[in-house]
Amino acid sequence: MRFRTLAIGAAVSLAAGVASLGAGTAAGGTVPPSSDPPATSDVATSGKAAELPPLDPKEIAVEIQTYAKHYGVDEDEAYERLSWQRNLGAFTEAANAEFSDDFGGVWIDPADGGRIKVGVTADAVDSGLSRIAEAAQTLGIAEAVDVVPVKISFDRLAEGSTWLGSQIASLVPTPDRPVESGLATDKNTITLRFASPQLTKAEQTLVDAATAQLGEALTVSFDAQPDLVDGCVHPYCDSPLRAGIRISATGAGCTGSFIAKSKVDTKYYQFTAGHCMVQASGTSWTTRDTAGTTHTIGPEHSWNWGTGYCGGTACSSSDRAIVRVSDLPFWGTRGFVFVRTGPHTTPNTLYPIRADGFSTVNLWVCMSGGTTVPTECGSVVELNNTGTPCISGGTLCATITGRAKANYCRQSGDSGAPVFALNTAYGLHSSGSGCTAYYIGIRGSETALNVDVVFEP
Known part of the structure; x- marks a missing residue:
């Protein structure tokens, strides 16, 4: 199949290739409108433009080194591909505005040199190309963008996956029968996952309802992995307080994430992470300096884990929390992440955060946890994911919606860790199994908890 080529001088090539058609047009029912914005408002759909300084290869060495190793390219190639990702939020917003109901989402295609794909419904490929070209040129990614046809619009996928997540919430989650769902723009489909094809009666009822509601937009698979939250010594820092350090309260150990200021x-x-507050029997959180001296950060302020556990805020089906920083003169108010060394990463104790953003399928992100060494990186594989994570040991489980699913490695103790890339905050690590991980989007967390991430100049 040949795609139309849009020439803006020699700037944008809507290249020939293979379309990502996914499952097809839904049949057997329509997706009901959601009373709330799709949960992808946490992780997926658009971004606000930011005036950012040029990328410094030394500052983003961890992203460059891990990307180069993972995809087998040299560091110059890795830097170029990663630079295309920086303005994806603003570009996605422009594409969504131009194509509207025909918009099929944006994703990165690692198999095609990390190029950026814009999906549009097949009969709308010819429309709005000049606007996409203008936006791509403005954001400096003109040479990396392709427009490809898809069958299902992003709005239908988002509404369908949100509906499916609400149906999963009706199940009683258990650690031995994980269930999850999510949307993948690169596959143009919504996937419902179980651990085994031997379904319980309730699971079969869910499959039947989802098939009737979503039709060919639905894919059912049986590869769901155990999903355990990662609350839990190893990394500590002196002042200023920063993301990526281990924090503790009575009965719990997690990872402190981005510093934020009240709106x-x-x-x-x-x-x-919100579930850290469930595990803690005390409400005051501490960390240590490099000499091993314990210092108080402050008390829990607002948090929630699923709809049944929350404090200081309305319960919602998410996993996020903020802890008050009580001693500002001691801790400071800086926007840094502690990036740790490893065989393929360069340490940076003062990695600067300069923006926040939404995630995109195949976006390369890194997680700096309180247990995992080195800082781990991987790609986003799914958006608007719903799952049923359990606290280690299976004593408590909850349904969590609006997650991003990624393939970076994690361990117990990494809960709450910053998920970031290219000086941009993307999320809060929540749970996972092995090298399958889930995080909560930072934009939605800022809105829900009424704070803004602190940026470095």
Whole structure:
């Protein structure tokens, strides 16, 4: 199949290739409108443009080195491909505005040199190309963009996956029968996963309802992995307080994430995972300096884990929290991440965060956890994911929606860790199994908890 080529001088090539058609047009029912924005508002759909300085290869060495190793390219090639990802949020917003109901999502194609694909419904490929070209040129990615036809619009996928997530919430989650769902723009489909093809009666009822509701937009698979939250010594830092350090409360150990400031006053907070508050029997969180001396960060402020566990905020089916930073003169208010060394990564104790953003399928992201060494990186494989993670040991399980699914490696103790790339905050690590991981989008977390991530200049 040949795609139309749009020439903007020699800037944008909508190249020939293989379309990502996915499962096809839904049949057997329509997706009901959601009363709330799709959960992809946490992780997926658009971004706000930011005035950012040029990327410094030394600052983003961890992304360059891990990407180069993973995809078998040299570091110059890795840097070029990663640079295309920086403005994907703003580009996605422009593409969505131009194609509207015909928009099929944006994704990165590692098999095609990391190029950026814009999906549009097949009969709308000819429309709006000049707007896409203009946006691509403005954002400096003109040479890397292709427009490809898809069958199902992003709105239908987002609404369908949100509906499916609400149906999963009706199941009683258990650690031995994980269930999850999510959308993949590169496959143009919604996937419902079980651990085994031997379904329970309730699981079969869910499959039947999803098939009737979503039709060919649905893919059912049986490769769901155990999904355990990663609450839990190893990394500590002196002041200033930063993301990627181990934090503790009585009965729990997790990872402190991005520093944030209240939207309504001058108070500062540190993000982490909501389930850490469930595990802790105390409400005051601490960390240590490099000499091993314990210092108080502050008390829990607002958090939730699923719809049944929350404090200081309305319960929702997410996994996020903020801890008050009580001693600002001691801790400071800086926007750094502690990036740790490894065989393919360069350490950076003061990695600067300069923006926040939404995630995209195949976006390369890194996670700096309180247990895992070195800082781990991988690609985003799914958006608007719903799953049923359990606290280690299976004592408590919850249904969590609006997650991004990625393939970086994680361990117990990494809960709450910062997920980031190219000086941009993307999310809060939540749970996983082995090298399958899930995180909660930072934009939705900022909105829900009424704070903004602190940026470095």
